[in-house]
Amino acid sequence: MTRPLSFFSRLIDNRDGAVAIIVILVAVPLLLAVGASIDFIRAYNDRVDLQSAADSAVLAAAAKYEHGMPEARISGTVNAFLSANGTLKTAVIGKPEVSSDEAELCLDVGDAVPTTFMQVANIQSLPISVRSCAALPGVKQLEIALVLDVSSSMIEENRFAPMQTAVAGFLQAFSSNASLVDKTKISIVPFSSRINIGMANTTWLKSYNGAAAVPKRWTDPKSVYTSSSYKLGYWIDGITPVMSTSKNYYWMGCIEPRADVEVRDAGAIGAYGMSDAPPTTSAFVAMDANPKSGTSFCPPPVTPLTGDFAYLKNAVKSLTSEGSTRLDAGVVAGWYTLSPKWQGVWGDKSSPAPVSDSVQKVMVFMTDGEMNTKYDPNDKFDWICSQTQSSACNQVATSAMQSACTAMKKSGIEIYTLSYSADADVVNIRNCATNSAHFFTASPATIKTVYDAIAAAIRGNTLRLTQ
Incomplete structure (x- = not known):
């Protein structure tokens, strides 16, 4: 009794099989690339949202700024605003920076966006970060x-x-x-x-x-x-x-x-x-x-x-x-x-x-x-x-x-x-x-x-x- 050929053996024997192998070999990285692009698009969109939230938070803090205001009070305004907008779940908020002449307030905010397709390559998340600065009206x-x-x-x-x-x-x-x-x-x-x-x-x-x-x-x-x-x-x-x-x-x-x-x-x-x-x-x-x-x-x-x-x-x-x-x-x-x-x-x-x-x-x-x-x-x-x-x-x-x-x-x-x-x-x-x-x-x-x-x-x- 003749043993049935395996799937790959039949592909090799078949003239069209070689083409199929090439398609498979190309399709895998192509699918990974498409998946990665989707993850990057999600990260980009999240970064846009994060920038908007940071901009709003720094403007809110600038509006309440008073000469010599302690860093803790500035952070309190920033954190309260970002928390109210649902941004504090995973975001890392930097220390508010007031320029030496008290003309500008800056804020760095970072986060990590979980991946989907890129986890195949053992990449669990993509880091994103934004910086936002606002003029201080107090001066x-x-x-x-x-x-x-x-x-x-x-x-x-x-x-x-x-x-x-x-x-x-x-x-x-x-x-x-x-x-x-x-x-x-x-x-x-x-x-x-x-x-x-x-x-x-x-x-x-x-x-x-x-x-x-x-x-x-x-x-x-x-x-x-x-x-x-x-x-x-x-x-x-x-x-x-x-x-x-x-x-x-x-x-x-x-x-x-x-x-x-x-x-x-x-x-x-x-x-x-x-x-x-x-x-x-x-x-x-x-x-x-x-x-x-x-x-x-x-x-x-x-x-x-x-x-x-x-x-x-x-x-x-x-x-x-x-x-x-x-x-x-x-x-x-x-x-x-x-x-x-x-x-x-x-x-x-x-x-x-x-x-x-x-x-x-x-x-x-x-x-x-x-x-x-x-x-x-x-x-x-x-x-x-x-x-x-x-x-x-x-x-x-x-x-x-x-x-x-x-x-x-x-x-x-x-x-x-x-x-x-x-x-x-x-x-x-x-x-x-x-x-x-x-x-x-x-x-x-x-x-x-x-x-x-x-x-x-x-x-x-x-x-x-x-x-």
């Missing part, structure tokens, strides 16, 4: 000027109260952040027809056009507003008066824009009109010196930089709305509160910091309108229109505004702009911004969301991944 000082259009259209079109709510939320975003609150100062700059320097700063004024440096209307408003329909009140600073009726507010303390005075004097805007020069370099002129603007509506006073968030919130709550729209005046006044040239001018506690890598200066400029100069000499009249007594004067003032925006950006000030109406001058408001991503549009229904987004963007510039 970044923030100075923010909130420039707010309070012209008549804001109240007439029911935009005023939503704006106040939105700005209050913006302030809350910084006052409630433990790592930023002590490093943040904010100014409130209301503007309409003019800007108001407040009665605490009357030494900044000079006599002009035959008028006293400090008008009697400011120091003795009852002598001018004699009707019983007027009620005397004061700004939250306790010294800047307002005479109000059931419909109107007449604040004391407004100045003529420097550009207007220069045009009246020399026929063109000069060296100081749209600059950040302090009053010690170029004194201001009271609004009353221009008899055609002395009766224009005046907004409440500028609140210079302060970290007193209760005072800031009270200032926003106490704002009133009246007057036309001089965008250029608002932009320049915002610059006054941020420029290092004004150190000591607003008072020591409100002094803008010198420009440095540790200071971030930001202006957030909001308006619901377009430039509205007064160019009729028979009515209210802005001196900036002395050479162009027509609607073309608006372009003169708008060009001046843009020159100030450009100079501010060159000086290192970041500018966000917000168009709060379909009637606003969107093109020029956008051009004033640092870039298109710093320009926003809003309505009464969305303005709070927009201010929240801007606050998040500013905080994000101080709290960010660096690796």
